[in-house]
Amino acid sequence: MMLNEELEAELIAAAYAAAEHAYAPYSDYPVGAALLFDDGAIVTGCNVENASYGLALCAETVAVAKALGEGRRGGLLAVAVVGLKAGAEPITPCGRCRQVLNEVAALGATDPQVLCVSKDDVRRAALSALLPHAFGPSNLA
Secondary structure (H helix, E strand, O other): OOOOHHHHHHHHHHHHHHHOOOEOOOOOOOEEEEEEEOOOOEEEEEOEOOOOHHHOEOHHHHHHHHHHHOOOOOOEEEEEEEEOOOOOOOOOOOHHHHHHHHHHHHHOOOOOEEEEEOOOOEEEEEHHHHOOOOOOHHHHO
16 A cells, blocks of 8 residues: 555644644643554544643654554654644654654665645655654564
8 A cells, every 4th residue: 555645635634633622721732643554544643731731741652652552563664743723834753753763664675655734834754764763672683
């Protein structure tokens, strides 16, 4: 499966829809993420904040947890991340999320395309470019 313009638009729309469900009362920065797998499935997540700030969950981490909880192992082709804060630059996954995404990608030996989205722009990068020299399952062997 290739990430074409139509599929990219669908993935971004799914990330926007997920962001609408964000629980972000502290940052007021709703974020949504959508993961595309090689069977065409899209799994979404939104950020979930907590009064104890360190316990907050990023949208990408929530989406990965859902995917793994559904039994998905590998096959990650693309990720879209969107933020609903007006005027913001395209949002990129934080370092923790890059590592979490790398774990799923490593399970299927993929290098997913990451779509970093704002209202007016989409920046595209391979996960390996966002997290060079990543630590993963192969480092534990």
